[in-house]
Amino acid sequence: xxxxxxxxxxxxxxxxxxxxxxxxxxxxxxxxxxxxxxxxxxxxxxxxxxxxxxxxxxxxxxxxxxxxxxxxxxxxxxxxxxxxxxxxxxxxxxxxxxxxxxxxxxxxxxxxxxxxxxxxxxxxxxxxxxxxxxxxxxxxxxxxxxxxxxxxxxxxxxxxxxxxxxxxxxxxxxxxxxxxxxxxxxxxxxxxxxxxxxxxxxxxxxxxxxxxxxxxxxxxxxxxxxxxxxxxxxxxxxxxxxxxxxxxxxxxxxxxxxxxxx
Amino acid sequence: xxxxxxxxxxxxxxxxxxxxxxxxxxxxxxxxxxxxxxxxxxxxxxxxxxxxxxxxxxxxxxxxxxxxxxxxxxxxxxxxxxxxxxxxxxxxxxxxxxxxxxxxxxxxxxxxxxxxxxxxxxxxxxxxxxxxxxxxxxxxxxxxxxxxxxxxxxxxxxxxxxxxxxxxxxxxxxxxxxxxxxxxxxxxxxxxxxxxxxxxxxxxxxxxxxxxxxxxxxxxxxxxxxxxxxxxxxxxxxxxxxxxxxxxxxxxxxxxxxxxxxxxxxxxxxxxxxxxxxxxxxxxxxxxxxxxxxxxxxxxxxxxxxxxxxxxxx
Ligand SMILES: Nc1ncnc2c1ncn2[C@@H]1O[C@H](COP(=O)(O)OP(=O)(O)OP(=O)(O)O)[C@@H](O)[C@H]1O
Ligand SMILES: [Mg+2]
Numbered sequence: 001x002x003x004x005x006x007x008x009x010x011x012x013x014x015x016x017x018x019x020x021x022x023x024x025x026x027x028x029x030x031x032x033x034x035x036x037x038x039x040x041x042x043x044x045x046x047x048x049x050x051x052x053x054x055x056x057x058x059x060x061x062x063x064x065x066x067x068x069x070x071x072x073x074x075x076x077x078x079x080x081x082x083x084x085x086x087x088x089x090x091x092x093x094x095x096x097x098x099x100x101x102x103x104x105x106x107x108x109x110x111x112x113x114x115x116x117x118x119x120x121x122x123x124x125x126x127x128x129x130x131x132x133x134x135x136x137x138x139x140x141x142x143x144x145x146x147x148x149x150x151x152x153x154x155x156x157x158x159x160x161x162x163x164x165x166x167x168x169x170x171x172x173x174x175x176x177x178x179x180x181x182x183x184x185x186x187x188x189x190x191x192x193x194x195x196x197x198x199x200x201x202x203x204x205x206x207x208x209x210x211x212x213x214x215x216x217x218x219x220x221x222x223x224x225x226x227x228x229x230x231x232x233x234x235x236x237x238x239x240x241x242x243x244x245x246x247x248x249x250x251x252x253x254x255x256x257x258x259x260x261x262x
Numbered sequence: 263x264x265x266x267x268x269x270x271x272x273x274x275x276x277x278x279x280x281x282x283x284x285x286x287x288x289x290x291x292x293x294x295x296x297x298x299x300x301x302x303x304x305x306x307x308x309x310x311x312x313x314x315x316x317x318x319x320x321x322x323x324x325x326x327x328x329x330x331x332x333x334x335x336x337x338x339x340x341x342x343x344x345x346x347x348x349x350x351x352x353x354x355x356x357x358x359x360x361x362x363x364x365x366x367x368x369x370x371x372x373x374x375x376x377x378x379x380x381x382x383x384x385x386x387x388x389x390x391x392x393x394x395x396x397x398x399x400x401x402x403x404x405x406x407x408x409x410x411x412x413x414x415x416x417x418x419x420x421x422x423x424x425x426x427x428x429x430x431x432x433x434x435x436x437x438x439x440x441x442x443x444x445x446x447x448x449x450x451x452x453x454x455x456x457x458x459x460x461x462x463x464x465x466x467x468x469x470x471x472x473x474x475x476x477x478x479x480x481x482x483x484x485x486x487x488x489x490x491x492x493x494x495x496x497x498x499x500x501x502x503x504x505x506x507x508x509x510x511x512x513x514x515x516x517x518x519x520x521x522x523x524x525x526x527x528x529x530x531x532x533x534x535x536x537x538x539x540x541x542x543x544x545x546x547x548x549x550x551x552x553x554x555x556x557x558x559x560x561x562x563x564x565x566x567x568x569x570x571x572x573x574x575x576x
Contacts, residue, residue, distance in 0.1 A: 013369070021358075095352065104339075262316040
């Protein structure tokens with residue numbers, strides 16, 4: 001029979017197993033997970049960077065390509081972290097294999113953490129792929145390594161959790177594409193990926209500052225360019241607060257069991 | 263020690279269905295236990311609550327003494343579950359599915375891989391270990407779920423209709439396998455609609471109907487309670503009326519088929535004597551239904567009638 005493994009050890013092995021499973025999923029369906037963002041990024045770099053970028057000239061004192069590269073990387077991290085968790089977790093719910101986890105002794109917070117880590121893994125992986133693509137078109141100078149790493153990880157964490165919460169609420173496949181299409185994508189485009197908010201009229205600048213994605217993109221861009229459109233302290237506060245709140249919400253939803261336990 | 267204790271277990275689903283109306287049940291450690299009942303009786307609901315896939319409305323569940331309200335994680339780690347419906351990821355390979363499940367229970371990966379080999383071999387799935395689960399046949403999928411349930415070597419194995427849609431030969435090897443697991447000390451609770459299976463495997467039985475336990479006894483006792491059996495005789499020559507067999511109730515559903523009800527203590531020789539005397543030749547003879555089946559139909563029937571008489575909706 002089982003040598004009784006300690007609680008912490010069981011949890012750790014379980015957590016690793018969820019990540020292994022998520023990673024194999026990413027690799028198994030690489031044509032849906034890794035290839036499309038690479039293709040999209042390449043197109044963006046060709047169109048905005050090489051063709052249009054030449055006419056745009058400089059933004060905030062940098063080549064347009066240098067300016068949008070961090071934005072495009074971040075956009076990729078955001079959409080991929082979100083997409084990974086929302087589709088994997090909803091798929092598990094829909095295909096019933098979530099039950100494999102629900103009957104196991106893993107606590108709810110660990111299930112949330114495992115899926116979230118899976119989303120972060122995809123976000124970072126695909127972010128790295130797009131970074132490589134970017135390097136084919138432009139130079140990326142690293143000014144603040146810590147800002148780059150922390151902004152990517154926190155953003156990826158926040159949107160992985162977002163995907164989890166979306167999947168918890170979703171009852172069908174429409175409901176997992178609604179939020180990314182109608183909320184996430186517009187907010188990302190308006191979050192200063194392609195332009196500096198300083199280029200906007202006053203009212204639009206004000207409105208942009210209500211968009212959390214602006215802070216994330218700006219913090220990340222700061223790591224490369226050394227300048228930022230927003231207050232960095234505020235940016236980190238927003239990211240950490242969002243992560244904490246969303247993690248608590250995700251665990252609470254799991255406890256309530258709505259949609260997953262009868 | 264009791265492997266499972268249920269006290270006044272109630273479940274009302276959100277749509278208003280009162281699936282369980284106060285279930286009291288105890289299953290001893292080491293037992294091979296049958297949970298029987300017609301479709302919709304509440305078997306899967308009971309199992310769902312025990313494995314925490316369904317939230318109970320009220321009542322107590324203890325697994326090896328661990329109350330699921332207070333020690334959920336410990337209770338869960340004692341149980342292995344083979345659900346009624348397929349619930350593995352159809353796009354993963356057989357080997358991956360079982361190894362990952364072990365991981366969710368905290369089994370180290372190297373050990374999990376050894377066990378996967380052991381159980382997949384025992385369940386004749388080793389050749390298919392790299393197949394995508396979706397490509398397995400129905401019977402293989404059931405066996406995969408049994409292998410998966412055993413990966414953390416649970417003390418209590420619960421199987422919800424494990425042999426549904428499985429051919430006779432495979433079913434027999436599954437029985438053999440389960441008997442072995444039980445001999446090695448694992449408590450087994452099984453639901454099935456093949457009563458022959460329950461009669462063959464299980465030492466104790468509970469029959470549940472409309473969310474209530476209507477019978478709970480040893481298999482031997484339940485069968486002993488059977489007062490009557492119906493035997494079917496295939497006659498060589500066609501008849502239009504049943505022969506006169508004093509003391510027996512006979513019917514002739516078809517020209518060549520005679521059915522005789524035999525009470526306990528009555529003698530089959532008597533029947534043959536009379537039939538010979540009347541010059542009726544018998545080609546072959548069999549039990550009309552499996553004995554447990556008869557018992558079962560009677561119990562469920564009585565329950566429905568008494569419910570109707572008492573004016574409550576069953
Ligand atoms: N998720 C659900 N929501 C609402 N009602 C449900 C749900 N699951 C089961 N029920 C109802 O609860 C009752 C008991 O169902 P259950 O699945 O426990 O029966 P069962 O004994 O397992 O039947 P079967 O032999 O057909 O598997 C039925 O009336 C069923 O319709
Ligand atoms: Mg059932």
